[in-house]
Amino acid sequence: MARIPDAFIDDLLARTDLVEVIGTRVPLKRQGKEYSARCPFHDERSPSFTVSPVKQFYHCFGCGAHGTAISFLMNYDRLEFLDAIEELAKRIGVEVPRDTHQRNANPESQDLYSAVDAAAKFFQKQLVGSTKAQAYLDRRGIGAEARQRFSIGYAPDGFTALRDALGSDPRRLGLLERAGLFSKNEAGRVYDKFRDRVMFPIFDRRGRPIAFGGRVLEKDASPKYLNSPETPLFHKGRELYGLWQVRQAHNRIERLIVVEGYMDVVALFEHGFDTAVATLGTATTPEHAELLFRNAPDVYFCFDGDRAGRAAAWKAVESVLPRMKDGRQAFFLFLPDGEDPDSVVRKDGAPGFEAHLKMATPLSQFLFDSLSADVNLATLEGKGRLAERAKPLLAQIPDGAFADLMQQRLTELTGVGARTAPPQTHVPAQRAHSGRGVQTPKPSLVRSAIGLLLLQPALALEVQPPFAFAALRQPGVPLLLDLLQVVIERPDIGTGALIEHFEGREEHASLQKLASQTRPGDALKWKQEFSDVIGQLVRMTRQQRIDELQVLQRDGGLDDDGKAELRALLLTLVRG
Secondary structure, eight states: OOOOOHHHHHHHHHTSOHHHHHHTTSOOEEETTEEEEOOTTSOOSSOOEEEETTTTEEEETTTOOEEOHHHHHHHHSOOOHHHHHHHHHHHHTOOOOHHHHHHHSOHHHHHHHHHHHHHHHHHHHHHHTOHHHHHHHHHTTOOHHHHHHTTOEEEOSSSSHHHHHHOOSHHHHHHHHHTTOEEEOTTOOEEESOOSEEEEEEEOTTSOEEEEEEEESSTTOSSSEEEOOOOSSOOGGGOOBTHHHHHHHOSSOOEEEEESOHHHHHHHHHTTOTTEEEOOSSOOOHHHHHHHHHHOSEEEEEEESSHHHHHHHHHHHHHHGGGOOTTOEEEEEEEOTTOOHHHHHHHHHHHHHHHHHHTOEEHHHHHHHHHTTTOOTTSHHHHHHHHHHHHHHHTTSOSSHHHHHHHHHHHHHHOTTSSOOOOOOOOOOEEOTTSSOEEOOOOOHHHHHHHHHHHOGGGGGGSOSSOTTTTOOOTTHHHHHHHHHHHHHSTTOOHHHHHHTTTTSTTHHHHHHHHTSOOOSOHHHHHHHHHHHHHHHHHHHHHHHHHHHHHHHHTTOOOHHHHHHHHHHHHHHHHO
């Protein structure tokens, strides 16, 4: 997929009214220069979500959600990146660059989508004519509405039904084979992959069928489920069966229930649990975890209670932990032996399955219970073993209240971390001359410069490389240089896009917090402040060089060029 030019994105965001985009979806209330609301991404009673029309940036002080109009549409409307770009471009009456359209609309991919869609329609038509397949769905309690909602079909028995119906020319045959709908034997003979199976199309996040899962009709036939192989359209570790249907049923998804089979999803929908999704014959991957939490704050993983189910749950834990930002919750439900969600909901009804969900184990409890299952916590050795196992896992949790609470729980169980606190960089507070106590330390010059840049990125255009303070050995100078360079290369960039440029770097969280702070004054005042700060940084750099040269001079190691440089710097310093 071709990358949309940064210049187009920056211009698009600069011309987009973020307050209008968010205000049409979330009730905003003006507070001074900004707007506030209750956060649309987590439950809260008092507003902690702010929108800044100056910075074209939103931030929630509760859950940490932040970003530009693009990220808001991706998270709130659950659009893909290109779709969010298209939506914003449409609002202001511009077109996404034509070459981007052409390169993203790969003709071969479009033909593959069409081939899979044609197969889905073929299977649906075959279901209408199959008494056997319809009787099977009737026995499983799958009604007409669910069959239509999930586009359920039937692959007829025989080796060439799909091929005879759709493979009329070599090119179409090649597309169907690339889409994973044919198999080939040792003799090179090509035949239908799915035969005499109820077919469940798998839809992508734009509602297009991209693959299939097929279930046998006979109880003892095997394999019970047969899934499409990996194809250019389908990567099973990135897709969730049923997510498209969940999105169509809800504007806002409160929870997602993750199960293992297609029939489990359909059965839960039939009984009112229309937020069920399934992994596609694979363990929960990091991509699954990200996709789940991008759509809902609460995720319930539902597994068999046997050893395989426990192992699958642990795989989910490993994928979920690095994504457990504050406000997110994960739960683990283990069903009785021999039961699955389909059988439980049909036997116990919706109230019975809801009761199981209410008894689900929180991630925190499941993690510590699993790690300490074979450990004697009555001994120091056992406590040490638990701490050794837990520490690398807890280190993966993003900074925040949940991470702190998990560390606190480990301390309660083992005592590790109770006696000494981790060292912290501490700036001594200055005592006020007025006798009113301790004042907040004044921010460093570098921090002030970064804060002003985040407030008004165009200030970077007042400074041109090479930057006279680049050699200054002060914390934050490399980041300040990076910020200046990004803005100079992308002069129309706004606050939100500037912060997102640093996504994945350790400085990202600090930039996010700094950008969310308010600063008194107006554009003219900020411009003067920025000029003053840069001037002070330049003077500090000169003084740093003077100190270095004077040390060399005292040690007798300063040559004639160094002496000339020292005289020039001292003269510059005197002149100010």
